[in-house]
Amino acid sequence: MSSILTNNSAMVALQTLKGINKNMGQIQNEISTGKSVATAKDNAAVWAISKVMESDVKGFSGISDGLALGSSTISVARKASETVTKLLTDIKGKVVAAQEGNVDREKIQTDISALRDQIKSVTGAAQFNGLNMVNGTEDVSILSSLDRSGGGSVTASQITVNRQDLSTGAGKKGNTAAATISYGSIAGPSATPTPAITGTTTAAAGKNATITVSAATPTGNNFSMNINGTAINYTTDGIVTNTAMADFFAGAVNALGLEGITATAATGTLTISNTNAFESMEVAVQGAQLTYGNVNGFAHNAANSVVEQRAETVDFSTTAAPVNGDSFTVGIAGKTYTYTAGKGETMEDIARGLKTAIDSEATTGIKTAVQQNTTTGAWSLAVDDATGSRALTLEVTKGGEASGGLFGLDAIDVTTNDGAKAALSNIETMIGASIDAAAAFGSAQKRIDIQSDFISNLSDALKSGIGSMVDADMEETSARLQALQVQQQLGVQALSIANQSPQSILSLFR
The missing domain is CATH 1.20.1330.10 (f41 fragment of flagellin, N-terminal domain)
Known part of the structure; x- marks a missing residue:
């Protein structure tokens, strides 16, 4: 049936052309933006x-x-x-x-x-x-x-x-007591030093070894003594008095010329002294008529045959760690010396910092060294006062400002022998920092x-990755554009043909 009111063919052609034009618009948008997904409505996900x-x-x-x-x-x-x-x-x-x-x-x-x-x-x-x-x-x-x-x-x-502090400042001592922190202990020749922090005080260790020579010994008896690895042997020839034997060993020890080690003899007594500030002395004897003893309150450790160094030490803990702002103050000979810990420092750093502090300000005759126990790994600050006043105190406080990493650089003074020697070890610490x-x-x-x-x-x-999701495939888009252009031309032609259909009805009324 033909109708002049309803042209179904034209409607179909028009809808087809609308679809083609819509696709043409989308393709043109992809070409202009370069994206296949330019807005949320294109593909929301x-x-x-x-x-x-x-x-x-x-x-x-x-x-x-x-x-x-x-x-x-x-x-x-x-x-x-x-x-x-x-x-x-x-x-x-x-x-x-x-x-x-x-x-x-x-x-x-x-x-x-x-x-x-x-x-x-x-x-x-x-x-x-x-x-x-x-x-x-x-x-x-x-x-x-x-x-x-x-x-x-x-x-x-x-x-x-981590910021590294290469300043030279001395820092600031904290003023809050830290008496409950166990950082270490004090040991040395002084009678009973008392640390100002929690920790045990080691009994005084001596700088002298006393060897008692018994009564006269008969011919043919052998005796020997070993001083720091050097052996001294003596075989009696005839009856020898204990005084003569003590005199022999004293002369033999002194003849070795060992620095800081001297020997004196009295009736039946041989005393070997170690005046080295930071070196212990090993002594061993063999012979039934040579025995160890004590003198002047200084005990010789017979168990390991070591006469301790002439120095007092602050022995630091192997388990505790210093906290940033903890101030360590050593007192000796009426003066105090402070080093304040920085972040991440160790007990070795504390010992070396205190050494630098003492070397920078100490009076003449005070010498220092940093030592490590080869068995336990513990670090110690050793202080020797040549004047004989060796009593040390140690105080730890909280809330200070850390000393600089090059603390002590300002105080390097090589114009004296002691200053030059102290500077040599301290500069190594600074170079390490x-x-x-x-x-x-x-x-x-x-x-x-x-x-x-x-x-x-x-x-x-x-x-x-973003491009692979949203960018337009320009090769594909170009091909689609050409196809849509052909479809658009055909759609226009189809619509034109459909619009001509009502014209044929006129022939029926002629």
């Missing part, structure tokens, strides 16, 4: 995923900038630490030269002072955008990543870099650079 990933890429771009800033900051600190290490090595060369007695120590001291001032200049200028990593103890955190879980939650990851700082910065910078490369590669991978 894909669009949502792509937007989350795009936000992550934007975040990683900011992280990359932060890592670049962090790397530059650490690079400045590393170069400063390396420069300080070189300058300290130069100072060590001057200190070594000052060990000779026939050099101009005043001029050497002038050179050391100039190098010291240059170190301060380097550490003061080693800042990047206002952050100085070689002057302080606080940690610095650098944002390194944003980690998204499967549930969608995001957590921030950070690279923590600067080397540790440079190594720590180097490791941190390398990690930051690795993370920066990873973030760059990760961002590229995310961008590629």
Whole structure:
């Protein structure tokens, strides 16, 4: 049936042409935007995923900038630490030269002072955008990543870099008592030293060994004594009195010429003295008529045949660890010397810091050494006072400000023999601190650079993934466009033909 009111063919052709034009619009939008999913209505799920990933890429771009800033900051600190290490090595060369007695120590001291001032200049200028990593103890955190879980939650990851203190300040002593902290004990020749903190006090160990020679001995008896590995043998020829035997061993010991070791003889008594400040003496005897004894309250340890050093020690704990801001104060000969711990320091650092403090301010005759027990691994500060007043006290307080990593550099003075000797060991501690700082910065910078490369590669991978989801396939789009253009032309032609159908009805009324 034909109708002039309803043209079904034209309606079909029109709907087809509308569909073609709609597809043409979509293809043209893909061509103009380059995306197959440009808005949420194109594909809501894909669009949502792509937007989350795009936000992550934007975040990683900011992280990359932060890592670049962090790397530059650490690079400045590393170069400063390396420069300080070189300058300290130069100072060590001057200190070594000052060990000779026939050099101009005043001029050497002038050179050391100039190098010291240059170190301060380097550490003061080693800042990047206002952050100085070689002057302080606080940690610095650098944002390194944003980690998204499967549930969608995001957590921030950070690279923590420890600031290294290469300043020369003495710090500040805390004023809050820490009497309940067991850090160590005091031992030495003084009668009963009492530490100001919780810990046991070791009984006094002597610097003398007394060997008692019994009554006259008959011919053919053999006796021997071993002093620090050197053997002295004696075989009696005829009846020998105990006095003569003591005189023989005293003369033999003195003839060895061992530094700091002397022997004296009395009736039937041989006393061997060790006046070395930081060296113990090994003594062993064989022969039934030679026995150990005591003299002047100083006990010789017969169990291991060791006459202890002439020094009093602060023996630090092998289990406790110093806390940032803990101040250790040693009292000797009416003066006190303080070192305040920084973050992450060990008992060895405390011992060396106290040694530096004493060497920097001590009166003449006081010498120090840092020792480690080869059996227990415990660190000790040994103090020897040549005047004989060797009583030590130890006090620990909390709430102080840490001493600088190069504490004691200002006090290096090689114009005297004692100063030159003390400076030699102290400069080694400072060089070790600067080397540790440079190594720590180097490791941190390398990690930051690795993370920066990873973030760059990760961002590229995310961008590629986003593109694979939302970007238009231009080859496919081009082919579809040409096909739609042909369909559009055919649709227009079909609609034109359909619109001509009512014209044929006129022939029926002619």
